[in-house]
Amino acid sequence: MTWWQRLWRRRQMEEQLEKELRFHVEQHATDLIARGHAPREAQRQARLALGGPEQVKEKCRDARGTRYIEDLLQDARYAVRTLRQKPGFAAVALLTLALGSGATTVMFTVINGVLLRPLSYPEPERLVMLHEQTQDDPSGWPFAYLNFVDCKRESRSLAPMAAVRHGGGTVSEPGEAEYVSGRQISSEMFLVLGISLVRGRAFLPEEDRPGAAPVVIISHRLWLQRYGEDPKALGRELVFNGKPYTVVGIAPAGLRLLGDVDVFTPLGQNTEPIMRNRDMHPGIHVLARLRPGGTLAQAETELALIGRYLAEQYPKSNEGHSIVARPLQQELVGDVRSTLWLLLGAVSLVLLIACVNVASLLLARAISRERELAMRVALGAGRGRLVRQCLTESAVLALSGGVLGVLLAAMGIRPFVTFWPGNLPRAEEIHLDWRVLLFALGASLLSGLLFGLAPALHAPARELEQALRAGARTVVGSSRRLHSAFVVCEIALAVVLLVAAGLLARTLLRLSSVDPGVDAKNVLIARVALSPNALSSPATMRVAWQDLLERLSAVPGAQSVAITDLVPMDNDENLIGYSTTAAMPPANQIPLSLLTSVTPDYLKVMGVPLRQGRFFEEQDRVGSELVVVIDEVLAQRAFPGRSPVGSQLWVQFLGPAKVIGVVGHVRHFGLDVDDQARVREEMYFPFAQCPDEFLRLASSAMSLVMRTTVAPLNAAEAASHEVRGATRDQVLYEVRTMEQVVSGTLARQRFLLLLFSVFSGLALLLACIGIYGVLTYLAGQRVPEFGVRMALGARSVDVMCIVLRQSVGMIVIGVGLGIAAALAAGHLLGRLVSGVRPTEPLTFTIMISMLVVAALLASFLPARRASRMDPVTALRQE
Amino acid sequence: MSAPKSDLPQGTLDLLILKVIALAPVHGYAIAQRLEQVSRGVVQVPEGSLYPALHRLENRGLLAADWKETETGREAKFYRLTRKGRKQLESEAASWQRLIDAIGLILGMADGGAR
Numbered sequence: 001m002t003w004w005q006r007l008w009r010r011r012q013m014e015e016q017l018e019k020e021l022r023f024h025v026e027q028h029a030t031d032l033i034a035r036g037h038a039p040r041e042a043q044r045q046a047r048l049a050l051g052g053p054e055q056v057k058e059k060c061r062d063a064r065g066t067r068y069i070e071d072l073l074q075d076a077r078y079a080v081r082t083l084r085q086k087p088g089f090a091a092v093a094l095l096t097l098a099l100g101s102g103a104t105t106v107m108f109t110v111i112n113g114v115l116l117r118p119l120s121y122p123e124p125e126r127l128v129m130l131h132e133q134t135q136d137d138p139s140g141w142p143f144a145y146l147n148f149v150d151c152k153r154e155s156r157s158l159a160p161m162a163a164v165r166h167g168g169g170t171v172s173e174p175g176e177a178e179y180v181s182g183r184q185i186s187s188e189m190f191l192v193l194g195i196s197l198v199r200g201r202a203f204l205p206e207e208d209r210p211g212a213a214p215v216v217i218i219s220h221r222l223w224l225q226r227y228g229e230d231p232k233a234l235g236r237e238l239v240f241n242g243k244p245y246t247v248v249g250i251a252p253a254g255l256r257l258l259g260d261v262d263v264f265t266p267l268g269q270n271t272e273p274i275m276r277n278r279d280m281h282p283g284i285h286v287l288a289r290l291r292p293g294g295t296l297a298q299a300e301t302e303l304a305l306i307g308r309y310l311a312e313q314y315p316k317s318n319e320g321h322s323i324v325a326r327p328l329q330q331e332l333v334g335d336v337r338s339t340l341w342l343l344l345g346a347v348s349l350v351l352l353i354a355c356v357n358v359a360s361l362l363l364a365r366a367i368s369r370e371r372e373l374a375m376r377v378a379l380g381a382g383r384g385r386l387v388r389q390c391l392t393e394s395a396v397l398a399l400s401g402g403v404l405g406v407l408l409a410a411m412g413i414r415p416f417v418t419f420w421p422g423n424l425p426r427a428e429e430i431h432l433d434w435r436v437l438l439f440a441l442g443a444s445l446l447s448g449l450l451f452g453l454a455p456a457l458h459a460p461a462r463e464l465e466q467a468l469r470a471g472a473r474t475v476v477g478s479s480r481r482l483h484s485a486f487v488v489c490e491i492a493l494a495v496v497l498l499v500a501a502g503l504l505a506r507t508l509l510r511l512s513s514v515d516p517g518v519d520a521k522n523v524l525i526a527r528v529a530l531s532p533n534a535l536s537s538p539a540t541m542r543v544a545w546q547d548l549l550e551r552l553s554a555v556p557g558a559q560s561v562a563i564t565d566l567v568p569m570d571n572d573e574n575l576i577g578y579s580t581t582a583a584m585p586p587a588n589q590i591p592l593s594l595l596t597s598v599t600p601d602y603l604k605v606m607g608v609p610l611r612q613g614r615f616f617e618e619q620d621r622v623g624s625e626l627v628v629v630i631d632e633v634l635a636q637r638a639f640p641g642r643s644p645v646g647s648q649l650w651v652q653f654l655g656p657a658k659v660i661g662v663v664g665h666v667r668h669f670g671l672d673v674d675d676q677a678r679v680r681e682e683m684y685f686p687f688a689q690c691p692d693e694f695l696r697l698a699s700s701a702m703s704l705v706m707r708t709t710v711a712p713l714n715a716a717e718a719a720s721h722e723v724r725g726a727t728r729d730q731v732l733y734e735v736r737t738m739e740q741v742v743s744g745t746l747a748r749q750r751f752l753l754l755l756f757s758v759f760s761g762l763a764l765l766l767a768c769i770g771i772y773g774v775l776t777y778l779a780g781q782r783v784p785e786f787g788v789r790m791a792l793g794a795r796s797v798d799v800m801c802i803v804l805r806q807s808v809g810m811i812v813i814g815v816g817l818g819i820a821a822a823l824a825a826g827h828l829l830g831r832l833v834s835g836v837r838p839t840e841p842l843t844f845t846i847m848i849s850m851l852v853v854a855a856l857l858a859s860f861l862p863a864r865r866a867s868r869m870d871p872v873t874a875l876r877q878e
Numbered sequence: 879m880s881a882p883k884s885d886l887p888q889g890t891l892d893l894l895i896l897k898v899i900a901l902a903p904v905h906g907y908a909i910a911q912r913l914e915q916v917s918r919g920v921v922q923v924p925e926g927s928l929y930p931a932l933h934r935l936e937n938r939g940l941l942a943a944d945w946k947e948t949e950t951g952r953e954a955k956f957y958r959l960t961r962k963g964r965k966q967l968e969s970e971a972a973s974w975q976r977l978i979d980a981i982g983l984i985l986g987m988a989d990g991g992a993r
Contacts, residue, residue, distance in 0.1 A: 016945075016955065019953075019955075020905075020906060020929070020954075020955045021929065023905070023906075023907065023952065023953075023954050023955075024906050024907045024910075024925075024929075027907040027952075027954075028907060031911075049925050050925045050926060051925065051926030052926075055926065056926050056929055056930070059926070059927070059929070059930035060929050060930050060933045062930065063930045063931075063933035063934035063937055064933060064937060
């Protein structure tokens with residue numbers, strides 16, 4: 001019989017065992033009777049000879065080898081039964097554990113989807129992203145197109161290699177005009193990603209050139225929406241940005257490339273001048289695959305060589321530039337990593353507190369069951385057996401909590417991901433999988449062990465007699481210490497979370513009161529895609545923008561309207577070099593400034609204060625003298641101690657320009673980090689003076705900004721209608737308010753604060769429950785002692801003091817430990833979250849006082865109850 | 879109780895059980911009796927440990943068991959040796975013999991030294 005057969009036929013085995021032993025005894029008795037013993041005496045002797053039948057049976061069961069599993073099942077059944085006997089206890093413990101493990105599982109699910117799971121491309125570990133890099137900007141620049149072409153030609157270790165550039169636009173036929181997200185890609189992009197199209201083909205190398213026939217690959221969504229999934233869509237025409245393209249391929253559903261994409265066009269067909277300029281970095285990102293067997297280190301060495309070669313060949317643009325490769329996964333995930341681990345850490349603290357709480361509940365129960373356990377030992381149970389039983393009980397509890405937690409996580413994961421501020425990379429790949437389940441199982445078992453160990457080890461071994469005689473009312477010193485240790489732990493953990501939440505709250509408060517430099521109230525922001533017809537020449541573009549501004553000023557609720565190529569605080573930048581002398585410093589030493597191209601009413605719309613001189617007017621247009629307006633920071637930097645108005649400034653690509661005014665500084669890089677930003681200087685120039693060759697590029701980057709007299713989003717509908725124009729192919733998209741943009745810069749802090757508030761609230765609640773439970777229990781154990789004290793003349797206040805003194809001791813130690821841990825946690829938080837100052841005595845004081853008050857309140861109830869009892873009843877309990 | 883009885887040296891119970899069963903399939907009670915007879919009352923087999931030992935041996939595949947009728951017409955569990963059990967018996971008996979020889983040699987030597 002195999003072990004599982006033995007396990008399965010347990011009943012049969014038991015019956016046979018019983019029968020075998022009965023046969024033995026009866027046979028023995030028969031023999032004894034035959035030798036002349038009286039039947040009753042014979043029976044007695046035969047039974048004595050065999051020994052205690054139950055002990056023999058136990059040993060035989062041991063010999064079966066399935067003992068552990070049988071015991072486990074038995075213990076599990078017993079555990080469920082005892083839990084059901086005390087539903088209150090079970091509910092509190094399960095709820096605590098479910099919350100703890102649910103929160104932890106949610107965080108792990110996100111981490112698993114975003115950080116741990118490999119990218120969903122074939123051989124994802126070989127995918128890399130390339131950057132140009134300068135010494136003073138290690139974060140990396142996007143590529144210049146020509147540098148990409150050279151790099152692709154020269155590299156041996158990276159192949160295939162492909163480039164991608166954002167290039168959205170208006171699809172006007174077939175169907176309604178709609179702005180869609182687009183990418184210009186070089187021909188080998190799909191080869192790099194290793195994905196095949198659902199229909200049609202990728203771009204051919206000869207299509208990836210200026211002047212080739214316009215071809216397009218469309219997304220599955222667009223195929224469905226515009227062609228109804230018709231296979232004959234291939235070869236049909238799609239009008240994109242006013243130009244007819246032939247559909248040659250359909251991308252698989254859900255394909256993303258640096259975000260959602262609807263339209264792919266060949267990058268090589270782009271004839272904008274910017275593509276031929278090594279100085280310009282028009283947002284080209286380069287992806288490549290390591291050759292089979294090649295390593296990242298080899299590729300980096302080779303890229304360094306190519307970078308040096310390019311710097312020698314084109315010193316004017318490439319001096320000081322190097323080329324680096326980084327794993328794609330790391331690139332896509334970016335700085336989310338630290339936030340995720342931070343949250344997992346915080347959530348684990350909550351789980352830990354939950355465990356400690358359940359541990360102290362279980363310990364109290366174990367002590368009250370001491371007599372039962374001692375009885376079992378007296379009846380022959382080994383200590384190991386009792387420990388195992390206790391552990392099984394906690395495992396049952398932990399696993400049930402874990403299952404509930406996974407259910408909670410399954411329900412909570414989507415809302416959590418949606419709630420994430422900004423874009424959570426790879427959000428679509430986040431779901432529960434076997435790894436998450438394994439994690440939840442592991443976490444539950446580990447926490448079960450954690451909170452089950454103390455009560456299990458408490459199982460009696462020595463002084464059985466005492467335990468049996470004493471009853472459940474004496475508290476052994478060690479258990480009191482253990483209980484206090486639990487409370488101390490809980491308080492310390494709660495201090496850490498509370499202080500972290502406090503630090504975040506203070507940071508948010510402080511940053512919210514920072515002046516952003518703009519008046520964000522009642523400002524509508526939207527991107528504009530001009531009518532494709534208007535894009536045909538610089539003259540038509542200028543007319544189209546002018547017309548747009550005029551029509552929008554007539555929209556009801558509009559106060560003033562402007563366009564800009566850079567919305568403040570919107571995670572975008574456009575850096576340019578400047579100089580106060582005609583002799584420009586070399587490219588790597590030139591001071592940089594943010595450059596924004598705007599129309600005259602911009603200042604009015606954004607509420608940026610004018611400090612000196614004037615802002616742009618209608619007369620500043622192409623042909624008139626080039627003018628710029630600078631902010632205070634640039635004025636300070638370039639013209640210290642004198643008025644800049646009227647001075648000359650030499651600006652890269654624009655040439656010499658006259659400074660006509662100074663305006664207030666706008667915290668472009670966000671309320672939190674603007675002070676530490678690499679480049680803070682800001683410069684504005686009139687959109688009307690934009691050189692013809694850059695007009696197309698500028699037009700595609702323009703955003704509408706509109707100050708309204710009504711709530712901004714209420715004006716959006718009318719504005720959108722007005723923009724559509726006569727040809728109905730001009731669209732507004734990404735409609736937002738400036739207030740949303742400003743508060744978006746603090747989204748991370750706000751999000752973390754919210755989660756930490758929830759976590760620390762939970763921690764505080766659990767710690768209070770813990771203190772309350774432990775003190776109630778400890779005071780309950782001391783009832784007879786208090787009775788004696790009161791009988792001897794102690795007042796109720798004295799008894800209360802005894803109980804409170806005990807809790808104050810625990811609180812003081814817990815807070816002490818907590819402060820030390822919170823200091824460390826604060827430093828971590830300060831490193832990971834911008835704007836957080838790790839040591840703020842006020843925050844520490846406030847949060848800790850809150851905890852102490854709550855803890856004292858929680859201990860006050862049991863103390864009062866102890867002091868109010870009747871000494872006579874108390875004494876009788878003995 | 880006439881003669882002083884010794885405890886069974888550890889590990890020998892299994893060997894004795896195997897030896898008894900090797901002669902013919904028997905039930906537990908018979909094994910206990912046979913052991914007592916064979917060892918002429920010198921070795922006391924605690925009957926309490928006989929059955930766990932039988933079950934352990936069965937579990938290890940050295941013994942097999944069938945329910946059969948005894949000569950008195952009652953049903954009993956009869957144990958018999960498996961092939962594996964027979965092999966085990968042979969090797970254990972041999973090593974036991976070697977041990978006895980060695981001990982005997984040592985004891986004999988000590989006697990000689992005293993003379």
